[in-house]
Amino acid sequence: MATRRTFLKLAGAAGLAAPSLASAQGAGRVVVVGGGFGGAIAARTLKQLDPKLSVTLVEPNPIYTACPFSNSVLANLREISQQQFRYDGIKGAGVTVAETSATAVDAAARTVTLADGTKLSWDRLVLSPGIDFDWGAIPGYDEAAAQKMPHAWKAGAQTVLLRQQLQDMKDGGLVVMSSPPNPFRCPPGPYERASLIAYWLSIWKPKSKLLLLDSKDTFSKQRLFQNGWDQLYPGMIEWVPLSKGGKVTSVDPATLTLVTEFGSHKADVANVIPPQKAGVIAAKAGVADRTGWCPVEPVAFESTLQRGIHVLGDAAIMGAMPKSAFAANAQAKVCAAAIVELLAGRAPQQPLLINTCYSLLAADYGISIAGVYRPDKGLLAEVPGAGGVSALSAVGGLRGQEALYASSWFRTVTAETFG
Amino acid sequence: MGRLLLSVLALALLSGGPAQAADAPPGASSCTGCHAPMKVTDSVIPRIAGRKVADIVTFMREYRSGAWPSSVMGRIAKGFDDQQTEAIAAWFGAQPE
Numbered sequence: 001m002a003t004r005r006t007f008l009k010l011a012g013a014a015g016l017a018a019p020s021l022a023s024a025q026g027a028g029r030v031v032v033v034g035g036g037f038g039g040a041i042a043a044r045t046l047k048q049l050d051p052k053l054s055v056t057l058v059e060p061n062p063i064y065t066a067c068p069f070s071n072s073v074l075a076n077l078r079e080i081s082q083q084q085f086r087y088d089g090i091k092g093a094g095v096t097v098a099e100t101s102a103t104a105v106d107a108a109a110r111t112v113t114l115a116d117g118t119k120l121s122w123d124r125l126v127l128s129p130g131i132d133f134d135w136g137a138i139p140g141y142d143e144a145a146a147q148k149m150p151h152a153w154k155a156g157a158q159t160v161l162l163r164q165q166l167q168d169m170k171d172g173g174l175v176v177m178s179s180p181p182n183p184f185r186c187p188p189g190p191y192e193r194a195s196l197i198a199y200w201l202s203i204w205k206p207k208s209k210l211l212l213l214d215s216k217d218t219f220s221k222q223r224l225f226q227n228g229w230d231q232l233y234p235g236m237i238e239w240v241p242l243s244k245g246g247k248v249t250s251v252d253p254a255t256l257t258l259v260t261e262f263g264s265h266k267a268d269v270a271n272v273i274p275p276q277k278a279g280v281i282a283a284k285a286g287v288a289d290r291t292g293w294c295p296v297e298p299v300a301f302e303s304t305l306q307r308g309i310h311v312l313g314d315a316a317i318m319g320a321m322p323k324s325a326f327a328a329n330a331q332a333k334v335c336a337a338a339i340v341e342l343l344a345g346r347a348p349q350q351p352l353l354i355n356t357c358y359s360l361l362a363a364d365y366g367i368s369i370a371g372v373y374r375p376d377k378g379l380l381a382e383v384p385g386a387g388g389v390s391a392l393s394a395v396g397g398l399r400g401q402e403a404l405y406a407s408s409w410f411r412t413v414t415a416e417t418f419g
Numbered sequence: 420m421g422r423l424l425l426s427v428l429a430l431a432l433l434s435g436g437p438a439q440a441a442d443a444p445p446g447a448s449s450c451t452g453c454h455a456p457m458k459v460t461d462s463v464i465p466r467i468a469g470r471k472v473a474d475i476v477t478f479m480r481e482y483r484s485g486a487w488p489s490s491v492m493g494r495i496a497k498g499f500d501d502q503q504t505e506a507i508a509a510w511f512g513a514q515p516e
Contacts, residue, residue, distance in 0.1 A: 045448075326452055333448035352446035352503065356453065356491055370491050372446075372498025386498030390490065402490050405453075408462035412455040419457065 028053045028343040031112050031122040033102045033281055035059030035087060037066070038313030038328035039128030041417045043095045045336035053343070056120060057090060058112070060101040064418070067186065068325045069410050070155035074163050075196040077363055083155055085418035105285035107306040124339050127287060127294070128312040128328065129279025130154075131185045134292065137275040138178075138248055145253035149270040152193075153185060165269045166197065172207035173268030176258050178248040179214045180275045183293065185314045185323045187220040188369065190273055192359035195225065198233040199362045211265060212239045213258060214246040215275075220322075221359060221369055221389050228361040248272070278315035285309060293317045298375035300338035300348050301331055310335050319379030320371065327355040329413055350375055352383075358406030366402030444506035446499060456514065469516025475508035 028050070032043040035057055043057040064085045072078040087097050098120075104113040105127075111119045133151065135142050141149070150162040166175070175197055179190035194212045201208045218241075219225070229237045240246035245262025252259070256267045277283075277292030287294045287303040294311040295304045301316060303309045312335055313328030321327050330353045338348035356370040371387035373380040390402060454467045467475055481487035483496035499507065 329452045330449040333451070337443065337448065349445055352449070352498070354446065354449035354452070354495055354498070356495070368491050370494045372495060374445075383498040386494060386496075388494050396488075398490060404463045405490060408459075408464045409453050411462050412459050412464060413452050415457060415459045416451060416455055 028123050029056075029121060030054070030124045030126065030339060030343075031056045031058060031120050032126040032128065033058045033112065034128035034130060034279065034313075035061070035064055035090075035097075036128060036130050036313065036328065037325040037413070037417060038130075038332045039126065040064070040087070040090055041329050042126050042128060042312060042332035042336050044090050044093050044417065045333050046339060047094045049336060049340045050343075051094060053340070054096070055094070056096045056098055057087070058098045058100065058102045058114065058120075059087065060099060060115070062086065062099055065154075065156040065159075066325070066410075066414065067153075067155045067189075069407075070152070070159045071189070071193045071196045072360065072363075073155075073159050074152070074166065074193065075200040075363075076163070076167075077196070080156070080160055083159075085414055087418070089419050090417075102281050103284070105281065105309070107286060107309060110308060123308070123343060125285075125309045126312060126335065126339070127279075127282055127285060127309060127315065128332065129281045129315050131276040131314050131323075132279050134275040134277050138272065139250040140253065141251050141272055141274055145251060146272075148253035149251060149256060149267075149272045151273055152271060153189075153273050153276075162269070162271055166200065169205065169208070169268045171205040173205065173209075174265075175201070175208065175210045175269045175271070176256075176265050176267035177210065177212045177271045178258060178273060179212060179216065179219070179246075180273050181215040181247075183323060184273070184276045186357075187322050187324075188225075188357060188359045190214075191219055191221070191225045192361070193271070194237055194239075195228065195233075195359070195361040198229070198236045202233055202236060208236070208268075210237045211267075212237060212246075213248050213260060213265070214239060214241050215248070216246075217241045217243050220357075221367055223392060224367045224389055225359075225361065227392065228365065228367070232362055232365065278311075282311065282315050287311055288315075289317075291317070298378065298380045299351060300342060301335045310339065317379075319373070319376075320382045321353065321355055321373050321380045322357065322369075322371075324355055324357045325413065326357060326409070327353070329417065330354055353380065356409070358402060358409060360403055360406060361399075362403075364403050365399045366404070366406045367399065368402055368405070443510055444503070446503060447507045447510050450507065450511070454511075466516075467511045468514035470512060472505075472508045472512035475511055476505055479504045479508065 032039045066083045100115045150158045152158040152162040250259045256270045282288040294316045314323040334351040341348040353373045367390045369389045372383040479496045482492040
């Protein structure tokens with residue numbers, strides 16, 4: 001089908017006159033803040049869709065450490081280096097990478113200020129800052145405490161620290177995890193982590209136990225996880241829901257104690273996954289609301305609080321779409337296409353988005369949840385009748401197949417983003 | 420000039436040409452998270468770029484009905500009607516293999 005864009009390209013190729021439209025099409029400066037699964041592919045896709053755009057990716061870390069599959073690092077199934085990616089591919093695609101952090105955003109002047117004082121002007125700003133922790137939400141849990149009781153919810157040094165603590169633990173020790181209230185990054189993540197720690201413990205320290213204290217009464221893929229725990233690690237994982245006193249009300253890092261409404265638990269290894277909010281630049285830019293997260297419209301993911309600023313991934317309130325790397329990737333590609341249209345003065349299309357999240361319960365045991373999403377009443381809503389979780393009864397090696405699909409997805413999405 | 424333009428457009432319509440990513444129909448950009456546009460080593464997920472359009476449509480219909488068993492594709496295919504599925508299939512079919 002010959003769209004207007006095709007027409008313009010052909011007109012240009014044939015030497016036909018459409019100069020004002022053609023030059024208007026190529027204009028535009030987009031700044032993307034945050035080089036994770038949302039921001040990195042947003043920057044790359046923008047440049048791919050319209051090579052004339054000036055695209056700058058602001059990201060302080062020269063090496064990105066991916067969260068998906070970082071639970072496998074804890075279980076010694078992977079090395080942390082297999083989680084790490086550089087930005088060379090993105091630079092090679094024509095994106096300017098500013099290796100620093102964004103410190104301020106002026107929505108009215110359409111500028112972003114970098115840590116070195118530089119101001120970048122933008123026609124459209126994309127914020128994909130991921131999460132930050134709500135330090136202070138659990139009394140006793142601060143950045144210093146995280147060195148004793150790692151969160152490991154941003155992959156990297158924290159992941160390696162938690163793995164080291166597990167390896168140093170005596171057989172027969174007690175691992176205590178705490179899972180945060182909704183919403184938070186990677187809803188099935190704490191339960192995959194409990195599974196893979198149990199997988200590793202069952203091989204190397206089989207007398208040990210894992211206590212999972214939860215601020216919720218239900219969780220993602222719950223029956224699949226609990227059935228798997230009974231089958232693979234009988235008696236090893238104890239899940240304590242909110243209604244049975246699972247909510248952690250304070251911690252003491254000196255004694256590795258987690259206090260709940262119903263009592264206290266002294267851990268040999270403690271993994272506290274604290275409550276979360278959008279990455280700090282979101283609040284500075286005025287795109288986070290009182291919940292700490294960022295409301296956006298469901299077509300181009302433009303902030304409903306500040307015009308011209310788009311928010312992607314974990315930081316955004318995406319309706320029914322969960323906070324996952326797959327979702328951030330899907331949103332970023334939709335957002336990039338929408339921005340190209342908006343800069344050219346056209347209306348973006350009504351999108352459809354997919355999410356698929358795999359979790360591992362063992363090296364060769366995978367489960368998934370999927371959904372298809374569309375704009376509905378100002379939010380992304382699930383397309384009825386689609387999506388759902390893996391079959392409860394696995395036939396024909398289904399769990400092994402899904403474990404293979406999980407690693408294949410990771411290879412694909414990281415190749416698409418960073419390759 | 421008008422005639423030249425028309426012939427250029429007609430040529431484009433006839434030849435199809437490689438689809439531009441910006442013209443991707445709704446849903447298509449999500450697919451590449453798993454079905455990579457490039458060759459990926461050690462992936463068991465099949466590439467669909469450059470496949471026969473009719474084959475992609477058939478697979479999606481059979482995933483949707485359950486006639487062809489699947490892990491996740493049945494759950495995803497149910498989110499797309501015939502028209503949306505055909506548009507996505509046509510777009511992937513026009514991508515370089």
